[in-house]
Amino acid sequence: MILRRLLPLALAGLLIAACAGGPPDQTETRATPGRQCDATGEDFAGDVELARCLTERFWARRFQESGGTYTPVDRFVAYAGDDGPDCGGQPSVPNNAFYCPSGHFIAYDARWLEAMYNRMGDGAVYVVIPHEFGHAVQAQLAGDFQFNVQRELQADCYAGATLSGLIQEGMIKADDGDDTELLANLAAAGDPTDAWWAPDAHGTPAQRQTSFVEGYQRGTGTC
Ligand SMILES: [Zn+2]
Structure with a gap:
């Protein structure tokens, strides 16, 4: 699978979207990170499946390295x-x-995510899914967040670390300029004001960029 493009503008609203949420299910799959990720990533459904599988495998390995179990x-x-x-x-x-x-x-x-995927390329999937798995990871660690913004910025950091980790492992491939575009989009998805105490705060553009880049450059340990 190839990361066609890590999204142009308009990621605004994407990562700002609330991150809470629970059961009439349309489609669901059991997570099985131990197995091979054999989705091809050639279409939306394939990319979503691949992003989920690769992200969970990434975390299963990180947990294993530190003596834990994801x-x-x-x-x-x-x-x-x-x-x-x-x-x-x-x-x-x-x-x-x-x-x-x-x-x-x-x-x-899925309609929302697929529309973004069609408009901006598969980068949309490879940002949104790892960010949400970042929250699933937080739930398994003894994090102590005083404010929501801390939780969100750490999820951005985890998303950056996941993406660079998968690129390093050769699981996904980034095109030239992808990182620049991604940063521009994280900025666009930042909060309009620095109301860091707000229960739905996700961080300013600069904060979101910084968190993502720190994770991207230094890995999960820095998050
Ligand atoms: Zn979030």
């Missing part, structure tokens, strides 16, 4: 618009992707 998400759910699963009593919303801590699952609006 627990795959229980479910990986595709929904359409407003028919998504709720999470801990909270309904899901259209045009979003989220990790649900109470159910240990990830769900995404």
